Amino acid sequence: MKVTFPHMGYLYVPLRAFFSQLGIEVVVPPPISQDTINLGTRYSPEFACLPLKINIGNFLQAAELGADTVVMAGGIGPCRFGYYAQVQKEILADLGIHLDMIVLEPPQGHWRQLFRGLKSLAANAGPVTVYRAGALAWAKLKVLDKLAKNQFVIRAREKVRGSTTQTWRIILDLVDQADSVQAVYIAAEQGQKLFDRIVLEPHRDVLKVGLVGEIYTLLEPAVNLEIERLLGEMGVEVVQSVYLSNWVMTNLVLHTFHLRNDGEHYQLAAPYLGSFVGGHGLETISTTIFYARSGLDGVIHLAPLTCMPEIVAKSILPQVSVDEDIPVLTFMLDEHSAEAGIQTRLEAFYELLKTRKQRGHKNNIKQIKNESTILGRKSIIESLSWH
Amino acid sequence: MVTLVRIGIPRALLYYHYFPLWETFWRNLGVEIEVSPPTNKQILDLGVEAAVPEACLPVKVYYGHILTLAQKVDYLFVPRLISSQKGTYICPKFMGLPDMLKHCGYNIPAIIAPTLNARHGKKAWERSHLQAAEELGFNRRLTQFAWQQAQRELASYHKELQAGRTPVDILYQRQPPKPTSRHTLLLLGHPYNIFDEFVSMNLINRLYHRGYQVVTPEMLPPKLVEKEAARLPKHLFWSLGRLLVGTANYYLQEKSIAGIVHVVSFGCGPDSLVGELLERRAKKLAHVPFLLLTLDEHTGEGGLITRLEAFLDMIEWRHVS
Numbered sequence: 001m002k003v004t005f006p007h008m009g010y011l012y013v014p015l016r017a018f019f020s021q022l023g024i025e026v027v028v029p030p031p032i033s034q035d036t037i038n039l040g041t042r043y044s045p046e047f048a049c050l051p052l053k054i055n056i057g058n059f060l061q062a063a064e065l066g067a068d069t070v071v072m073a074g075g076i077g078p079c080r081f082g083y084y085a086q087v088q089k090e091i092l093a094d095l096g097i098h099l100d101m102i103v104l105e106p107p108q109g110h111w112r113q114l115f116r117g118l119k120s121l122a123a124n125a126g127p128v129t130v131y132r133a134g135a136l137a138w139a140k141l142k143v144l145d146k147l148a149k150n151q152f153v154i155r156a157r158e159k160v161r162g163s164t165t166q167t168w169r170i171i172l173d174l175v176d177q178a179d180s181v182q183a184v185y186i187a188a189e190q191g192q193k194l195f196d197r198i199v200l201e202p203h204r205d206v207l208k209v210g211l212v213g214e215i216y217t218l219l220e221p222a223v224n225l226e227i228e229r230l231l232g233e234m235g236v237e238v239v240q241s242v243y244l245s246n247w248v249m250t251n252l253v254l255h256t257f258h259l260r261n262d263g264e265h266y267q268l269a270a271p272y273l274g275s276f277v278g279g280h281g282l283e284t285i286s287t288t289i290f291y292a293r294s295g296l297d298g299v300i301h302l303a304p305l306t307c308m309p310e311i312v313a314k315s316i317l318p319q320v321s322v323d324e325d326i327p328v329l330t331f332m333l334d335e336h337s338a339e340a341g342i343q344t345r346l347e348a349f350y351e352l353l354k355t356r357k358q359r360g361h362k363n364n365i366k367q368i369k370n371e372s373t374i375l376g377r378k379s380i381i382e383s384l385s386w387h
Numbered sequence: 388m389v390t391l392v393r394i395g396i397p398r399a400l401l402y403y404h405y406f407p408l409w410e411t412f413w414r415n416l417g418v419e420i421e422v423s424p425p426t427n428k429q430i431l432d433l434g435v436e437a438a439v440p441e442a443c444l445p446v447k448v449y450y451g452h453i454l455t456l457a458q459k460v461d462y463l464f465v466p467r468l469i470s471s472q473k474g475t476y477i478c479p480k481f482m483g484l485p486d487m488l489k490h491c492g493y494n495i496p497a498i499i500a501p502t503l504n505a506r507h508g509k510k511a512w513e514r515s516h517l518q519a520a521e522e523l524g525f526n527r528r529l530t531q532f533a534w535q536q537a538q539r540e541l542a543s544y545h546k547e548l549q550a551g552r553t554p555v556d557i558l559y560q561r562q563p564p565k566p567t568s569r570h571t572l573l574l575l576g577h578p579y580n581i582f583d584e585f586v587s588m589n590l591i592n593r594l595y596h597r598g599y600q601v602v603t604p605e606m607l608p609p610k611l612v613e614k615e616a617a618r619l620p621k622h623l624f625w626s627l628g629r630l631l632v633g634t635a636n637y638y639l640q641e642k643s644i645a646g647i648v649h650v651v652s653f654g655c656g657p658d659s660l661v662g663e664l665l666e667r668r669a670k671k672l673a674h675v676p677f678l679l680l681t682l683d684e685h686t687g688e689g690g691l692i693t694r695l696e697a698f699l700d701m702i703e704w705r706h707v708s
């Protein structure tokens with residue numbers, strides 16, 4: 001068995017570790033490139049969401065390298081993600097590509113379901129081996145999330161543009177190569193030392209911008225056109241709302257044992273959104289409010305073009321932006337999105353945030369609100385973003 | 388007694404499945420109901436202007452209906468339709484709809500939004516209606532009575548649907564013309580697309596006009612739909628999707644139809660996957676001609692008609708040769 005899986009940010013690092021520890025051969029798909037995107041787009045339904053299409057690209061490229069089995073997650077709706085695997089299976093079969101698909105369905109309160117999925121993968125591995133593999137993967141995920149967070153602080157203040165990104169790539173490799181939990185922690189320490197060596201301009205006046213939205217576009221740089229890097233290099237400290245380890249914790253572990261607690265999100269979002277809407281729609285609203293109240297300078301909202309939960313969120317965000325007095329910029333991305341277009345809009349947004357900050361900001365949004373009565377918010381947001 | 392209130396019900400989205408319930412409920416309470424006019428260019432333009440550009444056409448149309456009603460009523464009726472059947476959802480956009488409208492930036496009356504969520508049991512749907520009515524000042528006895536009447540009305544509506552009439556035939560009290568062709572076509576799609584004559588560019592009447600008998604998903608008994616939908620390799624968690632897949636599966640085996648016309652909204656989330664599965668299956672399984680029509684606010688009538696006519700001609704020739 002040669003296992004592959006879809007890419008999403010640095011998820012490949014813990015996954016590679018996990019499967020290797022189980023004694024399964026792993027084919028990591030080539031990093032997502034324009035080729036991957038083109039391949040996936042060519043064979044996927046036109047209106048499918050972007051992640052589905054890029055997954056197909058990953059699978060096709062991995063199959064070329066000899067992969068024969070795909071492992072991916074499932075879901076129970078209302079979002080499309082839960083039906084990806086079934087559609088992808090048909091697409092691949094019709095192309096004559098034979099890939100077995102092992103779908104790990106999220107346990108709906110039954111830890112057994114998850115283990116059954118895992119079991120078909122590692123029939124011969126005893127519980128100790130599975131535990132060890134899990135522990136190694138988890139350690140990698142944890143340290144990478146932590147280092148990624150530091151990366152955002154450093155990049156916004158680096159003296160030599162690009163030095164943080166270069167170091168981050170080295171760190172990814174270090175952690176990727178570590179083959180025991182202890183080695184992971186050593187790699188993490190080394191990584192931190194490399195970060196410490198980057199020359200900073202500690203007094204640079206940085207802006208703080210939060211990223212919210214759909215998880216795949218938030219975490220996959222090839223899809224969000226490296227927005228974290230672009231922002232960092234403009235002198236913006238990025239605040240990510242989703243980290244893989246949190247996501248795994250809430251969705252797999254806590255959910256399984258009925259401990260999941262979304263109360264805070266529901267409470268914050270309640271004045272604007274009275275229901276869960278699938279994906280991260282509710283979190284997009286609640287986190288934007290949270291960021292506004294934490295004093296961030298702005299929020300960037302990322303989602304695939306036809307993403308349903310985020311279309312709901314996008315419809316509501318302008319009101320949140322006005323009420324909470326925080327500029328919000330949405331990017332709905334598809335296979336045609338280009339870095340150039342994003343860069344220009346980011347620069348305009350940056351200028352807006354800087355001016356607001358220099359002015360000691362606040363009240364200008366409210367003023368606009370009073371001037372425009374009926375055609376309210378759309379124009380507010382536009383004027384906020386562009387002038 | 389409460390003062391007379393006027394409630395606006397948009398003629399859009401699941402109006403086509405639930406209107407008799409809502410109408411009977413509010414009428415029995417003595418509430419005046421204003422239903423928005425059938426979709427027209429002006430309504431569409433209003434909706435396109437007000438909704439986010441990424442929204443699908445039916446949601447934009449819904450915005451248009453709401454804004455059309457906004458000046459004329461005291462309250463807007465925008466139920467939160469989460470799930471009509473255990474283990475399914477309708478669509479994320481339906482789940483957020485009352486909130487999207489509340490915060491759409493236009494001055495609109497207060498929204499009444501009872502919740503349909505099968506996860507909370509059948510009673511919850513009733514409770515949220517009764518509660519909404521009580522908040523308007525109606526007493527419990529009266530609301531309960533109104534609800535019973537409404538339920539009865541809905542049941543008889545569904546019975547009529549399953550007897551082979553379309554929602555528009557029933558709601559607008561019409562009779563489809565007598566078919567002159569021996570062929571039957573399956574018109575697949577969400578009710579708010581295929582029964583909205585403006586949105587679908589009069590599609591169903593065009594089929595009638597060519598002499599076809601037309602069947603739609605609402606005409607199959609739900610049990611049968613469920614049985615057919617259960618054939619999918621994995622439980623499909625969209626209720627409208629189950630209706631489409633179940634219906635298509637049924638007719639593909641029955642072999643009683645000459646072709647399938649599937650109408651989808653541009654950018655529809657569930658249909659991007661369900662439609663794909665359907666089309667692949669139709670191609671493989673039964674060699675039933677399959678036409679996919681995609682609708683958005685830019686769809687030109689000319690192009691749509693040309694494709695439809697070509698498809699119908701093709702069906703005729705198949706049976707001649």
Ligand code: SF4
Pocket residue numbers: 049050051079080081082214278279280304306307308309310656
């Ligand atoms: S969250 Fe958005 S991108 Fe992800 S499956 Fe759902 S609709 Fe698609």
Ligand code: SF4
Pocket residue numbers: 308443444445446477478479480481577627652654655656657658
């Ligand atoms: S089911 Fe499709 S067409 Fe209907 S509201 Fe949802 S996305 Fe739009």
